[in-house]
Every structure is written in structure tokens, then in C-alpha cells.
Amino acid sequence: MKIAVYGASGYQGKLVLAEAIRRGLTVVLVGRDAVRLQHAAAAVDLSSPDVRVAPVDDHDALVAAFGTADAVVNCAGPFAPTGAAVVRAAIAASRHYVDTAGEQPYIKAIFDTFGVQAQAAGVTVLPAANDACVPGDLIAALLAERLGPLEEISSIHLIAGGGGPSRGSLRSVVESIDIIMVGGLVYHDGDWRVGLPPRKTSIILPRSAQAVPVAKFPLPEVVTIPHHVQVRHVEGLAEAALAARLSVPIDPSIISGLPEGPAEQARATQRFTYLIDAVALDGRRARGVVEGPDTYGTTAVIAVESVRRLIADSAKPGVLAPAQAYDPAAFLHSLLPHNVRWTVQEGEEHTAGN
Ligand SMILES: NC(=O)c1ccc[n+]([C@@H]2O[C@H](COP(=O)([O-])OP(=O)(O)OC[C@H]3O[C@@H](n4cnc5c(N)ncnc54)[C@H](OP(=O)(O)O)[C@@H]3O)[C@@H](O)[C@H]2O)c1
Structure with missing residues (x-):
């Protein structure tokens, strides 16, 4: 090949x-x-x-x-x-x-x-085909399989550690700053729109009782999910502190002077948590969680x-x-040797790839 x-x-x-x-x-x-x-x-x-x-x-x-x-x-x-x-x-x-x-x-x-x-x-x-869109999109398909037609999906990104974005990611932020400033496209009733208020302003993380503030952010899966899931509303959110950091365009001359990306040791310290929360038309709820290391390696x-x-x-x-x-589950399983873990949970029920 x-x-x-x-x-x-x-x-x-x-x-x-x-x-x-x-x-x-x-x-x-x-x-x-x-x-x-x-x-x-x-x-x-x-x-x-x-x-x-x-x-x-x-x-x-x-x-x-x-x-x-x-x-x-x-x-x-x-x-x-x-x-x-x-x-x-x-x-x-x-x-x-x-x-x-x-x-x-x-x-x-x-x-x-x-x-x-x-x-x-x-x-x-x-x-x-990146660390965030692929797992988020696949989990959304699994959630829809369980819940049927959906009222809403919120995809939420949290990233800790890792040495920061690469030069290329920073340049992509500069390129995307207009859509970042308006919080990204939101899918609503058959079309992608800007300017709709977020349905969530905070979330509770797995294994935590604490509310984490979140803000609208232009995530790729907001575009991909409605191509295969019957859903009225899809929004992308990031931890508010992460969204704020990525909302400041850095001068291109400063970016050129930065290292090309995080060193391997820094990448090894990174953990991402992507949550995909779904609400069915009848009100039932389910959450998918994807956790893993090293966004660039993944x-x-x-x-x-x-x-x-x-x-x-x-x-x-x-x-x-x-x-x-x-196939969503088969692809997600293929990521297990790379320490990417995922769960889909409805009520007390738990489906795990861990
Ligand atoms: N989850 C995510 O959203 C995610 C995850 C990972 C990566 N990414 C994206 O992946 C992209 C790559 O990041 P990176 O860190 O690898 O960037 P990078 O180190 O700056 O590399 C960019 C590459 O693109 C080439 N390039 C740039 N402009 C070009 C042009 N006009 N014509 C031809 N080639 C051009 C460069 O070629 P030269 O060497 O000749 O300059 C280089 O090979 C970024 O957009 C980043 O946001 C996204």
C-alpha cells in the first residue's frame, strides 16, 4: 500500500x-x-x-x-x-x-x-481525519444508534498539558479567526448557522462533581455529524479557558519564530477528553466520552x-x-492500542471500549 x-x-x-x-x-x-x-x-x-x-x-x-x-x-x-x-x-x-x-x-x-x-x-x-473529529463523529453515530432521532448533540473538547499548539495549528487559528470569534457554525433545523446562543455554558466531567465552564467553538464534527445522524441541533464547545486561548490570533511573524510543534516529551504529557452529549427527541440522554494522549500523535x-x-x-x-x-465501533477499537479509550453511557447502562 x-x-x-x-x-x-x-x-x-x-x-x-x-x-x-x-x-x-x-x-x-x-x-x-x-x-x-x-x-x-x-x-x-x-x-x-x-x-x-x-x-x-x-x-x-x-x-x-x-x-x-x-x-x-x-x-x-x-x-x-x-x-x-x-x-x-x-x-x-x-x-x-x-x-x-x-x-x-x-x-x-x-x-x-x-x-x-x-x-x-x-x-x-x-x-x-484527526484526533477530534473522527472519534466525535463515530461516537455520535453510536449515540444515535441507541437513542434514535435526536434533539441535540453537544461536542465538547477539553485538552490538558502537551506543550501547546504547533506552528501550523496557530496559523490555522489565524486563518479561522473570524469563525472562532463568532463561536463557529451551529447546525440547527437543517442548516448551519452562526450567532445562536449555546445550549450549555458548563458541563460536569466524568469522575468529577465540579462544573467546568465551556464556550462555543468551531469544531469539525458539527459539520460531519448531520451528514449521517438525524438531529435537530449540533453545537461545538470547548473548555472556556481553551476557547479563550485559541481566540487570540498570534502575529504571523511571532509564529514563524516558535518551535514547529511540541517536543515528544511534552506530547507525552498531554491528555484530551472529548465529550459527546446527546438528547433524544423523547428526552432520553446519553454521553460518549473519548480520552487519550497526544493530539498530534493520535x-x-x-x-x-x-x-x-x-x-x-x-x-x-x-x-x-x-x-x-x-464501522464506528471497529474503528474506535482500533485506537485502543494507542491508549485512546471510549465509552458510551445511557442512564446507568455502560458500553465501553476500555
Ligand atoms: N484536531 C485538529 O484539528 C488537528 C490536529 C492535528 C493537525 N491539524 C492541522 O494540521 C495542519 C498541519 O499542522 P502542522 O503543525 O503540521 O503545520 P506545519 O508544521 O506548519 O506544516 C505545514 C505543511 O503544509 C505545507 N504548506 C503550508 N502552506 C503551503 C502552501 N501554500 N503550499 C504548499 N504547501 C504548504 C508546509 O510546507 P513547507 O514545509 O514547504 O512550508 C508544511 O509541509 C494544521 O492546519 C493543523 O491545524 C488539526
Whole structure:
């Protein structure tokens, strides 16, 4: 199995390369700069790397590079200015596509723009194959399976430790600042809207009696979940302190002077907790919890497992949410060796993947 990694020279790109190699996949390193791609190959101990230079404005070079592999993983963020060109080239090359984007408007634009083209080409496009969107989307599917049609889903992100965001994540924050400032898109009665007040302002964490303040935040799963779950209202929330930190755009010149991302030791200290709270139309409630370490390392695992499944098992063509592309419980179980634990709990009942 061979995958083309676009943006292979970046922080997330190198983690994806390393994970793909660990899984026995062959990698093609693609990006705009030959020297940085060679450095990335050296960083993951590739002795005779397959490196292809293809800037985003060179469609033919992108198509030719992607045509050498079975599928594409795009790690080149910020995605808003570049991602559509990479998706277009993957479709033109008839290759399945996944990316690690977290930018909510970009992800919505990919669903809105490329569905018909991807279907016509027989290609599956799966944006936001990252640590947060994939588990959140899959858990939402499991909650809907239990509760039936839903009144609401709240997806809530909490992250502790870890050494902070990578340069690329900070640049994506700058790129997304307008939607961050309005709290993101909320899905309501068949459409995505801005400006609706949050339904929750605090939550109780698992194993805790204390209320934690939360604030609206543009999470990717608000876009993906309504593609497969019958639900009236979906909102994204983050711990208020995290949302506040990510609402301050840092000057691009300051970002350029920062380390490319958290060091491995810092990543090892990180813990994420993602809660997915669902309320059925008849008022029954259930909560999914996903807990794990190292958001960037987990994103690499999820992106590689996603593309591996698209190549090996294939999914229907089109732009898909994670739960439309693979079996939710089976995919979540595959994350257990990476210390990602999940539970789905309705009332006193408990379904666990731990
Ligand atoms: N949960 C989440 O939402 C989540 C989790 C993980 C990652 N992510 C996203 O993943 C993305 C990557 O992060 P990162 O830390 O790896 O960033 P990074 O270290 O800055 O790497 C960015 C990569 O994109 C390439 N790139 C940037 N602009 C380009 C352009 N105009 N044309 C061609 N290539 C371009 C860079 O190429 P050069 O080396 O040539 O500059 C580099 O390979 C970010 O958007 C981040 O938000 C999201």
C-alpha cells in the first residue's frame, strides 16, 4: 500500500510519515519545497525517499504525484487557502483523499463543493481525519444508534498539558479567526448557522462533581455529524479557558519564530477528553466520552488508519463523514492500542471500549 503525503515536510506531516512507515505502508513525500521534503525524509530515517515537488498551483504536478500512490493524505495547513486544490487533484488522479484539517469552514466547503465530482470519479474524500473529529463523529453515530432521532448533540473538547499548539495549528487559528470569534457554525433545523446562543455554558466531567465552564467553538464534527445522524441541533464547545486561548490570533511573524510543534516529551504529557452529549427527541440522554494522549500523535494514527481502510476496504464514493466511511465501533477499537479509550453511557447502562 502506497500513500502520497502532501505537506510531508510539516510537523503533522512527519508524524504521519512515521506512523505510515510503522504500519508498513510505502510513502511518497509531496510538497512545494524539495529541500524541506528531503529533511522530512531524513527525520523519519528514509534512505532513498520518493520525493515529488508539486506546489498547490501546479495541478498537473499534483495529479502526477498523487497518481504514483494508492491514496492521498493531506497535512498541508492552513487548509483554507490550499486544501481545495489538493482535493481537486486527488479526484483528478482518481485517488482517495483524507486530510488532518480542523478548520470548520474549510471542511464544510469540501462537503459543499466536491460531493458530485468525487462520486463521478469513484473517489472517497474524507476531510478532518484527526484526533477530534473522527472519534466525535463515530461516537455520535453510536449515540444515535441507541437513542434514535435526536434533539441535540453537544461536542465538547477539553485538552490538558502537551506543550501547546504547533506552528501550523496557530496559523490555522489565524486563518479561522473570524469563525472562532463568532463561536463557529451551529447546525440547527437543517442548516448551519452562526450567532445562536449555546445550549450549555458548563458541563460536569466524568469522575468529577465540579462544573467546568465551556464556550462555543468551531469544531469539525458539527459539520460531519448531520451528514449521517438525524438531529435537530449540533453545537461545538470547548473548555472556556481553551476557547479563550485559541481566540487570540498570534502575529504571523511571532509564529514563524516558535518551535514547529511540541517536543515528544511534552506530547507525552498531554491528555484530551472529548465529550459527546446527546438528547433524544423523547428526552432520553446519553454521553460518549473519548480520552487519550497526544493530539498530534493520535491524529497521525487516525489519518493513517483512515486512509488504510479506504484503500483496503473501500467506502462509497463522495465526500464522507467518518461514520459513513467505516464501522464506528471497529474503528474506535482500533485506537485502543494507542491508549485512546471510549465509552458510551445511557442512564446507568455502560458500553465501553476500555
Ligand atoms: N484536531 C485538529 O484539528 C488537528 C490536529 C492535528 C493537525 N491539524 C492541522 O494540521 C495542519 C498541519 O499542522 P502542522 O503543525 O503540521 O503545520 P506545519 O508544521 O506548519 O506544516 C505545514 C505543511 O503544509 C505545507 N504548506 C503550508 N502552506 C503551503 C502552501 N501554500 N503550499 C504548499 N504547501 C504548504 C508546509 O510546507 P513547507 O514545509 O514547504 O512550508 C508544511 O509541509 C494544521 O492546519 C493543523 O491545524 C488539526
